[in-house]
Amino acid sequence: MDVYENNLRFAAPASDSTKNTFVLYNPGRYDGVLVLVPDKDGFEDIGWSSPTEHYRGGKLAYYDARLAGPGGDGQYTIVKSENSCNPSCAEGAISNVTLHWNGHEYLPAGG
Structure with a gap:
């Protein structure tokens, strides 16, 4: 995996x-989270x-994302940026x- 200046x-x-x-990693443009x-x-x-393919993500790889927490439940969440x-x-929004862990994968709340 390519990372920027040993940012892994x-x-x-x-x-x-x-x-x-x-x-946590950064290949040079945006941060990413591997789970x-x-x-x-x-x-x-x-x-x-x-x-x-670090910039495309994967089932447990999130590019243009950051980790938040751990929260009161002791769990991290993943905050993923998306461009419309x-x-x-x-010019996109x-x-x-x-994203929250449901025991199998990270999904938006209610997902």
Whole structure:
């Protein structure tokens, strides 16, 4: 995975009450969050088809995102930025979506 000036580190604290571990990275433009979800063989696949797809995200990889928390429940949330790209990506509206762990994946509240 490409990162900007060695910008790859564990969150502090690295794990939350879900037992997931969080790695923060920046490939040079926007921050990202990788979630290491423990399974019987180590960790679940984060969902990249290649290591150079850090900007596209994956099942457990979030680009243009930041970690928030841990909150009162001891869990982190992931705040993902999204651009409407309407009428163009340069002029699109930016919104933030907060993703919560449901025991299997990170989804918006009620998702």
